[in-house]
Amino acid sequence: MLSNDNDSSANGTASSIDVVRKKLLGYVGFANLPNQVHRKSVKKGFEFTAMVVGESGLGKSTLVNTLFNTALYPPKENTEPSNETVQTVEIQSITSDIEENGVKLRLTVVDTPGFGDFVNNEESWKPILDDIESRFDAYLEQENRVNRRKMVDNRIHACIYFIMATGHALKPLDIEFMRRLHTRVNLIPVIAKADTLTEEEVVAFKQRILADIQHHKIQIYQAPTYEYDDEETMAENKEIMSKIPFAVVGSDKEVEINGRRVRGRSYPWGLIEVDNEDHCDFVKLRQMLIRTHMEELKEFTNNILYENYRTEKLQAMGIQQDPSVFKEVNPVQKMEEERMAHEQKLSKMEAEMKTVFQAKVQEKEAKLKQSEEELYARHKEMKEALDRQRLELEEKRRRLESGRPMTPEKSKKKGFSFNK
Numbered sequence: 001m002l003s004n005d006n007d008s009s010a011n012g013t014a015s016s017i018d019v020v021r022k023k024l025l026g027y028v029g030f031a032n033l034p035n036q037v038h039r040k041s042v043k044k045g046f047e048f049t050a051m052v053v054g055e056s057g058l059g060k061s062t063l064v065n066t067l068f069n070t071a072l073y074p075p076k077e078n079t080e081p082s083n084e085t086v087q088t089v090e091i092q093s094i095t096s097d098i099e100e101n102g103v104k105l106r107l108t109v110v111d112t113p114g115f116g117d118f119v120n121n122e123e124s125w126k127p128i129l130d131d132i133e134s135r136f137d138a139y140l141e142q143e144n145r146v147n148r149r150k151m152v153d154n155r156i157h158a159c160i161y162f163i164m165a166t167g168h169a170l171k172p173l174d175i176e177f178m179r180r181l182h183t184r185v186n187l188i189p190v191i192a193k194a195d196t197l198t199e200e201e202v203v204a205f206k207q208r209i210l211a212d213i214q215h216h217k218i219q220i221y222q223a224p225t226y227e228y229d230d231e232e233t234m235a236e237n238k239e240i241m242s243k244i245p246f247a248v249v250g251s252d253k254e255v256e257i258n259g260r261r262v263r264g265r266s267y268p269w270g271l272i273e274v275d276n277e278d279h280c281d282f283v284k285l286r287q288m289l290i291r292t293h294m295e296e297l298k299e300f301t302n303n304i305l306y307e308n309y310r311t312e313k314l315q316a317m318g319i320q321q322d323p324s325v326f327k328e329v330n331p332v333q334k335m336e337e338e339r340m341a342h343e344q345k346l347s348k349m350e351a352e353m354k355t356v357f358q359a360k361v362q363e364k365e366a367k368l369k370q371s372e373e374e375l376y377a378r379h380k381e382m383k384e385a386l387d388r389q390r391l392e393l394e395e396k397r398r399r400l401e402s403g404r405p406m407t408p409e410k411s412k413k414k415g416f417s418f419n420k
């Protein structure tokens with residue numbers, strides 16, 4: 001917003017002209033951009049696709065319902081796994097539109113029933129990997145279309161991997177799955193039904209899991225840190241990351257404690273509150289997935305995981321990339337190159353100027369030499385004439401001194417008359 005403030009300047013020169021001074025009353029800077037993005041995003045809504053993988057009965061559906069505070073998964077009538085008929089891992093996806101304080105989230109949860117339920121689970125990871133890659137393929141196909149206005153992003157942004165709370169170590173099934181999938185999806189390992197372990201057991205189990213993950217060079221999701229993050233955000237991120245693998249407890253039922261109704265699991269020995277950070281890491285997992293890292297997870301999926309897959313896929317199809325197109329320009333190197341080019345140009349100009357100067361000097365020297373020679377010849381001529389004149393005069397003087405009369409002819413000629 002601008003206001004006109006017609007104060008005539010105290011300066012004598014400007015007093016005759018009406019100087020209009022304008023003051024900014026409102027904020028117009030580009031620091032407002034995030035608010036624009038925010039408004040647009042809220043209007044458009046958000047989309048997020050999470051996959052849950054883990055053996056049957058580890059509490060996947062319960063946790064998803066607890067996470068998004070919605071009955072995404074209807075109550076199961078028969079919780080017994082029916083793997084007599086199912087011989088492979090199935091991929092089931094449920095989409096739901098959730099709204100909270102006017103912000104819309106289109107949430108898709110991809111379940112993988114059957115994972116780890118068979119006698120031979122060696123290839124349990126394969127249908128899941130195929131599904132993730134086919135989603136990348138679908139996105140790639142859309143990117144190659146002429147009209148890309150309506151792109152549907154079905155890619156998996158996070159995979160919550162449920163580890164059975166054995167308290168010992170990762171099972172070969174867990175290792176194999178994570179090893180096969182870590183380059184294709186953001187892996188977020190969680191310890192399922194953590195309420196079945198004591199606090200000390202959880203701490204020891206987490207350490208063992210992380211050691212196994214490191215040993216097998218598995219890349220689980222790591223949130224990036226930014227220099228511009230304030231200290232509070234950095235501390236929050238650090239705290240969230242320190243809880244991985246999250247020890248979670250799920251419950252979509254409320255229980256009463258001291259007159260308060262909380263989501264939790266009630267036992268004869270006490271109550272486990274889902275939303276109590278002293279009881280489990282559920283809050284931290286939800287914070288990461290929904291509050292702090294949803295966009296980061298999507299960005300990492302798009303910029304790193306999908307991009308790598310795309311490159312591999314296109315290269316496998318025989319499409320070659322001219323590496324010089326992406327030759328990284330080092331600013332220091334670029335400056336040095338420019339400086340050298342400039343110096344070369346300068347020395348070329350200097351050499352040209354030198355040649356021209358030398359030619360001009362030579363020309364001038366030749367001219368000077370010529371006029372010097374001319375002068376010299378003239379001088380010589382004049383000198384000779386003078387010498388001749390001097391000799392004549394000397395001759396005359398000698399004659400005069402010896403008393404010999406000058407020849408009449410000569411005296412007549414000069415207008416003199418000698419009477420001697």
Ligand SMILES: Nc1nc2c(ncn2[C@@H]2O[C@H](COP(=O)(O)OP(=O)(O)OP(=O)(O)O)[C@@H](O)[C@H]2O)c(=O)[nH]1
Pocket residue numbers: 055056057058059060061062063076079081113114192193194195196248249250251265
């Ligand atoms: N102790 C405990 N039990 C839980 C927890 N979460 C879920 N359960 C119970 O575990 C059983 C299985 O839970 P589900 O959420 O159906 O597990 P699931 O992994 O979705 O099972 P499938 O659909 O068969 O793959 C239910 O009886 C839940 O009440 C938990 O955190 N702790």
